[in-house]
Amino acid sequence: MRTTPTLDDVARKAGVSTATVSRCLNTPDRVVKDTRDKVMYAVEALGYTPNFGARVMAAKRTFTIGAIIPTMENAIFARGIQAFQEELHRRGYTLLVSSTGYRPGAEEEQVRALVGRGADGLLLIGYDRDPALYQYLDRQSVPALIAWAHKPQIDRPAIGFDNHAAMAELTREVLARGHRRIGVISGMVEGNDRAADRLKGIRDTVHAQGLDPADMFEIQTPYGIETAERAMETLMQAAPRPTIVMCGNDVLAAGALRAARLMGLSVPQDVSVTGFDDIELARIVTPALTTVHLPHREMGTKAATALIALVEGAPEGPAAVKLDTVVTLRDSLGPVPAD
Amino acid sequence: MRTTPTLDDVARKAGVSTATVSRCLNTPDRVVKDTRDKVMYAVEALGYTPNFGARVMAAKRTFTIGAIIPTMENAIFARGIQAFQEELHRRGYTLLVSSTGYRPGAEEEQVRALVGRGADGLLLIGYDRDPALYQYLDRQSVPALIAWAHKPQIDRPAIGFDNHAAMAELTREVLARGHRRIGVISGMVEGNDRAADRLKGIRDTVHAQGLDPADMFEIQTPYGIETAERAMETLMQAAPRPTIVMCGNDVLAAGALRAARLMGLSVPQDVSVTGFDDIELARIVTPALTTVHLPHREMGTKAATALIALVEGAPEGPAAVKLDTVVTLRDSLGPVPAD
DNA sequence: TTGTAAGCGTTATCAG
DNA sequence: CTGATAACGCTTACAA
Numbered sequence: 199m200r201t202t203p204t205l206d207d208v209a210r211k212a213g214v215s216t217a218t219v220s221r222c223l224n225t226p227d228r229v230v231k232d233t234r235d236k237v238m239y240a241v242e243a244l245g246y247t248p249n250f251g252a253r254v255m256a257a258k259r260t261f262t263i264g265a266i267i268p269t270m271e272n273a274i275f276a277r278g279i280q281a282f283q284e285e286l287h288r289r290g291y292t293l294l295v296s297s298t299g300y301r302p303g304a305e306e307e308q309v310r311a312l313v314g315r316g317a318d319g320l321l322l323i324g325y326d327r328d329p330a331l332y333q334y335l336d337r338q339s340v341p342a343l344i345a346w347a348h349k350p351q352i353d354r355p356a357i358g359f360d361n362h363a364a365m366a367e368l369t370r371e372v373l374a375r376g377h378r379r380i381g382v383i384s385g386m387v388e389g390n391d392r393a394a395d396r397l398k399g400i401r402d403t404v405h406a407q408g409l410d411p412a413d414m415f416e417i418q419t420p421y422g423i424e425t426a427e428r429a430m431e432t433l434m435q436a437a438p439r440p441t442i443v444m445c446g447n448d449v450l451a452a453g454a455l456r457a458a459r460l461m462g463l464s465v466p467q468d469v470s471v472t473g474f475d476d477i478e479l480a481r482i483v484t485p486a487l488t489t490v491h492l493p494h495r496e497m498g499t500k501a502a503t504a505l506i507a508l509v510e511g512a513p514e515g516p517a518a519v520k521l522d523t524v525v526t527l528r529d530s531l532g533p534v535p536a537d
Numbered sequence: 538m539r540t541t542p543t544l545d546d547v548a549r550k551a552g553v554s555t556a557t558v559s560r561c562l563n564t565p566d567r568v569v570k571d572t573r574d575k576v577m578y579a580v581e582a583l584g585y586t587p588n589f590g591a592r593v594m595a596a597k598r599t600f601t602i603g604a605i606i607p608t609m610e611n612a613i614f615a616r617g618i619q620a621f622q623e624e625l626h627r628r629g630y631t632l633l634v635s636s637t638g639y640r641p642g643a644e645e646e647q648v649r650a651l652v653g654r655g656a657d658g659l660l661l662i663g664y665d666r667d668p669a670l671y672q673y674l675d676r677q678s679v680p681a682l683i684a685w686a687h688k689p690q691i692d693r694p695a696i697g698f699d700n701h702a703a704m705a706e707l708t709r710e711v712l713a714r715g716h717r718r719i720g721v722i723s724g725m726v727e728g729n730d731r732a733a734d735r736l737k738g739i740r741d742t743v744h745a746q747g748l749d750p751a752d753m754f755e756i757q758t759p760y761g762i763e764t765a766e767r768a769m770e771t772l773m774q775a776a777p778r779p780t781i782v783m784c785g786n787d788v789l790a791a792g793a794l795r796a797a798r799l800m801g802l803s804v805p806q807d808v809s810v811t812g813f814d815d816i817e818l819a820r821i822v823t824p825a826l827t828t829v830h831l832p833h834r835e836m837g838t839k840a841a842t843a844l845i846a847l848v849e850g851a852p853e854g855p856a857a858v859k860l861d862t863v864v865t866l867r868d869s870l871g872p873v874p875a876d
Numbered sequence: 877t878t879g880t881a882a883g884c885g886t887t888a889t890c891a892g
Numbered sequence: 893c894t895g896a897t898a899a900c901g902c903t904t905a906c907a908a
Contacts, residue, residue, distance in 0.1 A: 202677045204901055215879045220903060230877060245676045250653035251593035252901035255884040262654075270634070271619045272817075273612060280610045283636065292650045294633045295609070297622065304626075311631045314589035315601075315654060337584050338541045423817055452821050459823075478611075478762055482791050484798075484823035543885055554895045559887060569893060591885035594900040880907075885900105892895080 203244040212240035223248065254316035263505060264312030265295045265321040266305055268390075272421065272449045273477045275323070278345070281498025282321065289506055291318075300420065302389065306331050313340050319509040321345055321501060325352055326391040341508035345501050347392055348520045355508055357501050357519040361392050364490045364523040365399030365444075368472060371488075371525055372442055373407055376534035377470065380404060381415040381433040381440030383426055383450045396446050396474060415440055419450070426453025427460075434461055434469070441469060441534045448473035448480045448489055455483050455530065466532030476526055485529035493521055542583040551579035562587065593655035602844060603651030604634045604660040605644055607729075611760065611788045612816045614662070617684070620837025621660065628845055630657075639759065641728065645670055652679050658848040660684055660840060664691055665730040680847035684840050686731055687859045694847055696840050696858040700731050703829045703862040704738030704783075707811060710827075710864055711781055712746055715873035716809065719743060720754040720772040720779030722765055722789045735785050735813060754779050758789070765792025766799075773800060773808070780808060780873045787812035787819045787828055794822050794869065805871030815865055824868030832860055 209216045214233055221229050222237040229237075240246075254260050263286055267275045283293040294312065298304035305322075309331060312320060320335070320342040332354075335342050344356035372380065382400055385393035397416070404414060415433055419425040426445065430453065433440055445451035451473030458465050465471050465485055473480055473489035480487040500519065548555045553572060560568050561576040568576075579585075593599050602625055606614045622632040633651065637643035644661075648670060651659060659674070659681040671693075674681050683695035711719065721739055724732035736755070743753060754772055758764040765784065769792065772782055784790035790812030797804050804810050804824055812819055812828035819826040839858065 205903095206901075216902075217880075217904080218878060221878085224903080228877080233878080245673055247649050247653050247673075247677070249594070249655075249901050250650075251590035251655050252884085253653075253903075254590035255588065255594065255886090256901080256903040257884090262650075269619070270609060270622075271612075271615050273610070273615075276610045276612075276615075280608070280636070280638065283609075284638065292635070292647075294635060296631070296633060297619070299619065299623065308631075310586050311589070311601075314586050314592075316588075316590055334584055334586075338586070423821065456821060479818070479821070482762065482795060482818070483821055544887095545885075555886080556888085556896075557894060560894085563887080567893075572894080588885050591900085592887075594902090595885075595887035596900090878908085880905105882903105882905090884902090887899090889898080890896085892893105 203246045204249070205246075207244055208237065208240045208246050211244060212237045250316075260316040260318055261291050262315070262317050263291050263293050263319050263321065263509075264308075264315075264317035265293060266308045266312070267295065267297050267323055268300050269421070270295070270297045273479065274421075274447060274449065274475055275346070277477065277494040278498040278501075281495040282502050283498075285499045285502035286506070289502065291506065300386075309335070313338055319343065319505045321505060323347075324391045325349060325354070325356070326389050326394075341505065343501060343505040343508060345497060347395075348518055349391075350518050350520070352518070355504065355517060357497060357504055357521065359492060359521055359523050361395035362399040362402070364525075365396040365474065366403045368474070368488075368490055368525050369400050369403035369444070371527070372444065372470075372472065372531065373403070375470075375531065377442040378409060378534070379413050379415075379438060379440045379442075381436075381443040382417065382445075383429045383433070383443060383454060384416060384418045384446040385421050385450065386418050393446050400444055421447065421449055423449060423453040423456065426450040427457040430454040430457035431461065434458070434463065439469070442472070442531070443469060444472045446474060448475045448477050448487060451487050451489070451530070452479055452483050455485075455487075465530050468535060470532050471530045473530075480528070483530075488528045488531035489526055491524040491526045493523075497521055542585045543588070544585075546583055547576065547579045547585050550583060551575045589655075599655040599657055600630050601654070601656050602630050602632050602658050602660065602848070603647075603654075603656035604632060605647045605651070606634065606636050606662055607639050608760070609634070609636045610638075612818065613760075613786060613788065613814055614685070616816065616833040617837040617840075620834040621841050622837075624838045624841035625845070628841065630841075630845065639725075648674070652677055658682065658844045660844060662686075663730045664688060664693070664695070665728050665733075680844065682840060682844045682847060684836060686734075687857055688730075689857050689859070691857075694843065694856060696836060696843055696860065698831060698860055698862050700734035701738040701741070703864075704735040704813065705742045707813070707827075707829055707864050708739050708742035708783070710866070711783065711809075711811065711870065712742070714809075714870065716781045717748060717873070718752050718754075718777060718779045718781075720775075720782040721756065721784075722768045722772070722782060722793060723755060723757050723785040724760050724789065725757050732785050739783055760786065760788055762788060762792040762795065765789040766796040769793040769796035770800065773797070773802065778808070781811070781870070782808060783811045785813060787814045787816050787826060790826050790828070790869070791818055791822050794824075794826075804869050807874060809871050810869045812869075819867070827867045827870035828865055830863040830865045832862075836860055
């Protein structure tokens with residue numbers, strides 16, 4: 199097992215000092231072409247790669263950004279993260295992603311792992327987390343940008359959506375179609391402000407309308423097609439049955455759609471279904487989902503820009519950017535069925 | 538901007554040496570409870586996190602595994618990677634994922650980034666890549682495990698499927714239903730052995746059947762729903778039209794299904810469609826997709842085990858593990874339509 | 877333009 | 893059981 203070549207090996211082979219090699223690699227113009235060629239040749243010949251650990255320790259910047267997302271398993275974050283990564287790459291940064299699998303406590307672990315590895319900045323999803331984590335980040339002075347959520351009242355750099363308002367708008371569309379018995383399949387709200395806000399957006403709108411809360415049927419369930427199917431089955435057993443089921447995201451809605459089909463209910467004739475996120479899935483299922491469109495790629499790109507700004511000497515105080523969402527009407531939402 | 542606390546700060550605060558602090562953190566049993574308590578208290582009080590760079594440099598192991606996948610944007614790899622990560626976590630390793638977005642050259646970049654950061658081992662998708670990259674990995678003696686593919690004739694540690702055989706089996710099912718005019722929507726085969734093998738699996742089977750190659754209609758296209766829709770439109774304009782369209786994966790198939798619906802063709806009455814991968818999508822679309830089931834989670838889990846074994850002093854020579862695939866018949870495949 | 881040498885924060889080896 | 897101290901590989905003043 200030959201040991202991996204170091205700066206020193208390159209220097210020796212090229213007949214120069216390690217300082218010169220380092221300069222060739224980092225600031226090539228501060229080195230005369232002739233020696234640079236020698237050095238580059240040695241680098242090639244040896245197959246040298248800088249040791250990042252050492253570099254992190256000696257320099258300050260790593261040009262690495264970390265992102266911690268709840269899951270890679272469904273496409274909720276995929277598109278935004280992809281755009282985030284592309285923009286970072288364009289700006290010379292490397293993205294490292296890790297996921298918590300919605301495991302409580304996992305996020306702190308990952309934050310420490312990434313910070314310890316010298317991440318210059320972090321992308322986190324949503325606001326809800328142990329205050330100690332925020333304290334830790336502040337202390338380490340590692341900038342963190344919150345994405346996929348937006349709460350102007352919280353003084354943190356963030357870019358995202360007003361989940362409450364967006365869901366409220368969708369709910370108004372639902373009410374306008376005459377629905378009064380509303381089923382809800384929500385994600386688990388504990389530690390998930392996006393899920394919580396969406397749920398609250400429905401409740402507040404329904405109550406503002408003066409409806410009887412007893413006419414709402416809520417189920418919280420972990421994200422997943424299967425879990426949503428179970429939830430849908432339960433909701434459809436209520437009597438009288440809800441005329442619509444509003445879901446916390448498109449994945450849950452896809453599950454609800456599937457369960458409806460298996461139960462022999464047609465959508466939207468027998469029951470309507472709505473989603474949230476407008477991931478690709480929403481247009482693929484039958485019937486296509488009425489949902490809330492989120493500008494995933496725009497958010498990813500802007501998140502990259504904002505985080506880099508923060509990293510490269512935040513002008514100052516945190517700012518929260520709000521992106522617009524659009525209620526997107528497709529076939530899965532219909533008028534309330536005649537009894 | 539308070540500077541982040543180091544081992545030294547902790548040592549000073551606890552009134553012990555840095556060596557003792559280090560021991561408390563890494564081998565707590567080699568330190569008497571009393572001093573350990575003092576140290577732990579200081580660690581808490583200061584909010585100390587070890588600097589990974591320094592640790593990498595001083596120790597050899599990092600307990601970090603890197604995975605480089607073509608894309609996070611669709612679910613092809615999501616499930617397997619999730620299982621991979623879960624198993625790694627269970628074994629005390631951290632997973633860092635990065636994606637190439639099918640960008641040529643990006644993989645090398647990412648490999649270097651991960652290796653430079655001290656990754657103990659790497660998970661790579663498929664065999665096809667610049668030999669120089671393999672050479673680099675060997676030289677750095679960083680073990681790499683190839684996943685999602687299996688070629689016994691290539692002497693590399695790998696875990697995956699025989700894409701050729703699996704697609705061949707599906708093709709036999711197709712032929713058995715009387716289809717003779719076969720359309721194919723394949724992923725780009727350049728640098729993607731999985732896509733290439735699947736395509737070849739179809740061709741070889743069709744030709745073995747003694748069919749006229751002129752009856753096959755092949756289109757290669759980048760992965761994506763939209764691109765698949767375009768391809769489907771093109772295929773459906775041929776006269777006579779193919780009676781079935783076999784797709785290189787489920788995402789492409791979902792696009793084909795969608796295009797068919799928009800063109801007013803019903804599946805499988807007017808045209809059949811098949812996929813490959815059996816991701817969640819396959820059961821959600823209407824009609825449900827006939828596809829090749831891959832044991833995603835099993836592969837992820839076993840990949841983790843295998844890679845850790847490699848990292849922790851590979852017993853020796855590389856081994857290739859083949860996992861079984863299952864042709865899964867659902868509604869999207871029907872008999873050849875009567876003309 | 878290039879070389880010298882002092883860190884950077886840990887771990888590991890040796891003594892005590 | 894604990895403390896010095898020498899690496900680890902690289903960057904960066906400071907000198908030459």
